[in-house]
Amino acid sequence: TYEEGLPFAQERHLDSVRAYMDGWLALLKLYRGDWSAAEEIGQEAVGRQSTSPGRGPALVALGRLYTRRGDPAAMAALDEGLDLLLKQGFRQREGMIRTARAEAAWLAGDQEKTLAEAREVFDLALSYHHEWYVGELAFWRWRAGEAVVLPEWAAEPFALQIAGNWRGAAAAWEAMGCPYEQARALADGDAEAQKQALAMFEQLGARPMVERVRQMLRDAGVDTIPRGPRATTKENPFQLTNRQMQILALLVEELTNAEIAARLHISPKTVDHHVSAVLGKLNVSSREEAAVLARQSPDLTPK
Template identity: 55%
Template sequence: MATNLLREHEVAHVSRIMALVALGRLRARSGKDGAEAAFDEALALAVPTGTLQRLAPVRLARAEAAALAGDLARMRSEAAAVRDLARAYRHKWHAGEVAYWQRRGGDAPGAEGWFAPPYASELHGDWRAAADAWDALHCPYEQARALADGDEAAQRRALAMFDELGAGPAAAAVRRRLRRAGVRSLPRGPRLETRADPHGLTARQQEVFRLVADGLTNSEIARRLGLSVKTVDHHVSALLAKLSVGRRREAVALMRQAADHPPKDR
């Protein structure tokens, strides 16, 4: 009985940290207020554990937020905080991401053969392979980030993807890069209805998400809205990507976490 309660507590602890990480990442990627508060709470919960499982997601999300804010010193510091732990456990994803952010900060960590393929490709400067690897994993934000390191055509595609995801800071960075290269004809950005939602969801995606939160399956949502199941599948995949989560229940938990932690006014 006591063991089961302990396990339930540990699961709840990890879930809370991950929900806060997802919330902070969503706010950072969309350029909304409140990312730092979510990350600070997640870090306060993770640090006492001293475990890679809890520390790495927090530190690496904070590194990404620092990169989006243009604070390269803090980006390197956050990534370095879990470098040794990630390498000690030979965690191919965490160690690979640490090296990725270090390289973004001007260091030259090198690519280990055991790093996860997308990060190994990015560290070797192969943006095409990295973008393809992220695409295969259904990670559109990371795919767009890899494309942003490519040629003009790839950067234009990255810009369109960032706009579709509501990733304002990353889209703005790509626009600046293209304009510095002399490109003038660029799309203006997401539609007004997308910008109006704090998470960058379109009106239809908001409608679908409310039904997801009510526990309906995609088939049930399709019948309720008079859509095809394939169309609902597309909407659900898009909203999960915009919320930076991989599962429906994670999206619901994230939105509940957001309701409990509304961003403070500037």
């Protein structure tokens, strides 16, 4: 387990192993809907091990998270993740990055790129009998308009949705505790299911799918479309993680990266990643602007 493996890796200074484990933990948090934790764990793994070959899963987690949020930082993470996996030469691991890149292309409306990414390692995934990669790669090919035939052993939730059984797919995802995937299946359903999907996407902060489902409801002539929570009433409208709130508070104190690193017992490289993320989320270009905004906004006051 992670709890057993982490001390083992730390005691033996197996930095690449720790980065790999943290990356998978970030992916787990992402799929379970804990996006703030996924971002925090992923950023710390990438920042702490900026040259480690084990940081691939963390880059995939961040790329997939940013894709689902509509954050333009997504492709930088996914490009770096692809480059890293290709350099390692382990083609059997490409499934994790190709599925993420196919999703990003589909959400961007690029059907051709969606197909290209999903086809790239589909046959390889088949040869390895990898039910989840085969299922998701086929899913994105289907989403891009291509007819696909799945082997009977392909992952059930994807197979159900491709077959048109959105209720079964949503139930399967719900049983696994994957709210984003559950909502994505519900979005293929009737108006009531789509309204449920919309609420779930809004709760997660999945802006591209919120916009897509709203448009689907409008196109269907639905008059009463839930407006969702106002930004001013959200607990954290800037979507900063707990760690990022800590970083911001120290920026207000005008600490340098080295001083922040010493205060929080993390590396300066990790601080640099967090500061960049904070500036991006606040839509400011400097530490000074972030500090000014924090002083002016009650939403950015550490609780």
